[in-house]
Amino acid sequence: MMRIGILASGSGSNLQAILDACAHGSIPAQVAAVMSNVAGARALSRAEEAGVPALLLAHGAYPSRDAYDAEMVSLLRRHQVDLVCLAGFMRLITPVLLSAFQNRILNIHPSLLPAYPGMHAVRQALKAGARVSGCTVHIVDEGTDTGPIVIQAAVPVLDGDTEETLAARILVQEHRCYPRAISLMAQGRVEIDGRRVRIKGSSGDPTRTLSSPELSD
Ligand code: GRF
Helix, strand or coil: EEEEECCCCCCHHHHHHHHHHHCCCCCCEEEEEECCCCCCCCHHHHHHHHCCCCEEEEECCCEEEEEEEHHHHHHHHCCCCCEEEECCCCCCHHHHHHHHHCCCEEEECCCCCCCCCCHHHHHHHHHHCCCCCEEEEEECCCCCCCCCEEEEEEEEECCCCCHHHHHHHHHHHHHHHHHHHHHHHHHHHHCECCCEEEECCCCCCCCHHHHHHHHCC
16 A cells, blocks of 8 residues: 655644545555654644654754755655655755655645745735635645646635635645545556646546546546
């Protein structure tokens, strides 16, 4: 079974969705380790509650980003991780980690990429007056939120939305998309072709793309 390493800095609600999906057997994978750069992050206690190794890597303890990522790689290898999932990991990762897990690092981002990459994606969508936003699970490359897109889900922007209400509505979709994307990776159904991803065994019916056909089969 595919072994996942999850990197998280915050509340870890996506981590929880992934832990739950693994526990229920709805994805053919298991969480092998959770790592955080933030002491006391809720993500770490969620891992402990699930009986998963929870590791704190405080960045202050390392002389450089490369040294930090090298330690991360060695821990991920020690836990025999096949797939790395960034779930609210608020640190840029370096080529040290990228090259050790090429095309095997996923990230979730709270917008329909390539719109609104980087920080404050929900705020950016509201500021731009978008009527639709959403979330994206993508393969991580050397850019910021630029890698090949695996799954997206659209979320309407409502007139009364604030950053908090829209982020909360997007988060509900994140919790569906992330386990589904991991499941597709675990089944070997994600084929990367340049910037594009093909999902093997999916109909690709264009009328179903907005709600992500991969989410419903
Ligand atoms: C999510 O909105 C995710 O898209 C972003 O950071 C947030 C993490 O939330 N990258 P959580 O820690 O999983 O609750």
